Amino acid sequence: MQPFIPTERTQVRRLPERARYDRETVHAILDEGLIAHIGFVSGDQPFVIPTTYVRVDDVLYLHGSPASRMLRTLEKSVSVCATVTLLDGLVLARSAFHHSMNYRSVVVLGDAREVDDSAEKLRVFDALVEHIVPGRSADARPANDFELQFTKLLALPLNEASVKLRSGPPNDDAEDMSHPAWAGVIPLSLRASAPIGDGLGASTLAAPPYATGYARSPDAGGEGP
Amino acid sequence: MQPFIPTERTQVRRLPERARYDRETVHAILDEGLIAHIGFVSGDQPFVIPTTYVRVDDVLYLHGSPASRMLRTLEKSVSVCATVTLLDGLVLARSAFHHSMNYRSVVVLGDAREVDDSAEKLRVFDALVEHIVPGRSADARPANDFELQFTKLLALPLNEASVKLRSGPPNDDAEDMSHPAWAGVIPLSLRASAPIGDGLGASTLAAPPYATGYARSPDAGGEGP
Incomplete structure (x- = not known):
């Protein structure tokens, strides 16, 4: 798969050694995550709302009620940022300064479009259930026409995306190595x-x-x- | 403690029975969380960046490198949204439509100000380590003058905040109760x-x-x- 080309907006400038732009890593993080934090602007105010999502091929799908502020704003096809973060551990360094976290996060930028086609909506809703609980879509009663109509579905193409991640032990300064504190990682999942x-x-x-x-x-x- | 007064921007309109505005619930969620997703606008583009934070009294503190886009943007005291989400479980309903998640999330809106005072910075950095790993701040080597200078600290006062949460079993429609699928909650932590x-x-x-x-x-x- 072709990697994402870093843009002025997605290029990681702070600690660039923690950046990734390959599509496999972006997909893997999106597929493991359950919640995306969606950023959008309403008036001059940014809002960040947690929501479920599913990736299908190179599209991130978001859904929800027509009454939600997020969906009412995004259906006008305004710029959106979708961020998915997986927390892998707490990094305890000898110095307070070098304390950190191990994590993997994806930032996707773009414009969302509303999906109207019922067949596409039904397919994506099945994929969404399957993303959250693999095996479940065969057991759940599928969406009926009313539910399909009632639920808004937005598609955000994965055109501009970047990953930032950290893994491994703490990075203490040489002069702190004799400080008498245990240092290492508490893994979280x-x-x-x-x-x-x-x-x-x-x-x-x-x-x-x-x-x-x-x-x-x-x-x-x-x-x- | 006085509750938050819902504003036009923080009033939960979709499923208002899931909203909370009391300060105790806001504090409890912020104190349990480890990562906030910070929304800010740069140009016309919203960005959402995960970061650690700590609440001290009625202030949410964010910190980071002076090189980060987030901190460079926020130090101009622009509008910010900080969202902290705790995922408590997956809700498996009989219908795909009523699948949901149990969660608790806080949305804080406001303007961040930069903290310059070294004594306040030192106190907050200790509180941050203690928030992430209670007991750790006594063992870690505290920040020195260079580290204090180098690290930017931003304060977001908790003036405008709201909670949205869901808990409990699925809410299936009456006509789905005979659908032959197990329904319930998978707790997550x-x-x-x-x-x-x-x-x-x-x-x-x-x-x-x-x-x-x-x-x-x-x-x-x-x-x-």
């Missing part, structure tokens, strides 16, 4: 606990494997304590 | 695994309790698998 059925209808039966074994990141276990 | 020392100096000794027992949310265990 988003993990699932045992699913809680709503106790109605089919939920009186056992939860399906995609719920009991839910794991978001490759190295995070399924059921928690 | 950010959890720590065993800390990884960098193997140098004091890190050849055992990791401190604040690292081995790290837990972010009240009900998430410390050491993971």
Whole structure:
């Protein structure tokens, strides 16, 4: 796949060694994430709203109610920024100054367009359920015509995107190495606990494997304590 | 504590029953979170950048390098939006349409001002380390004069803020209750695994309790698998 070409707006200037522009890394972070923080301008005021999303090929899809400020603003095809951040760990250095976090984040810039085609909407809503809980779309009752009409869907093409990430141990200054404090990383990951059925209808039966074994990141276990 | 007065900009219009404006809830979410997504406008383009932060009383502090686009833009005291989102679970309804997430998010709007006073900066940097890893600030080497000078600190007063949250089981439509799919919630939380020392100096000794027992949310265990 062709890498993203850094633009004046997506080029990472601060700590450029932490930047990535290859499409594989952008896709992998978007596919692991569950929430995007969407930035848009209404009046002169920036707003940042968390929302679910799904990537299909080179398009990021956002959806929601027609009543939301975000969707009402974005349907006018104004500039948008979608940021997805995965937190991988806390970096404890010997100096307070070099404390940091291990993370992977994608910033996507562009204009969103509204999707009107019902077939495309249905396909994307299935993909969205499947992105959040792989295996679920086969069990859920698909959207009907009213629900398709009622739900707005916006498409943000992945044209301008960049990744910033940090991994590994702390980077202390040489003169701090004798400071008598433990230094290293506390790994963090988003993990699932045992699913809680709503106790109605089919939920009186056992939860399906995609719920009991839910794991978001490759190295995070399924059921928690 | 006095609640926040909803403004035209912070009043939650979509699903207002999910809104909160009390200061205790705003503080609790900010204090549990680790990353804020900061929205600002540069040119006509909104940017959303993840960053650490700390709340002290009724001020949200952001910090970073003088080279960052975010801090260079915000020091001009332009309008900013800081959003902190905690993801608590995936909500699996019988219909694809009613799939949702359980979450708690805070949106803060305002103008950031740069903090120049060295004593205030030192106090806030200690509070920041303590916010991320309670107990750590006593062990880390505090910032020296050069580091204090080099690091920019911005203060965003908590004047305009609102919370949106969802909790509990799915809300299926009555006519979907006989659909033969399990429905319920997969709880999610950010959890720590065993800390990884960098193997140098004091890190050849055992990791401190604040690292081995790290837990972010009240009900998430410390050491993971």
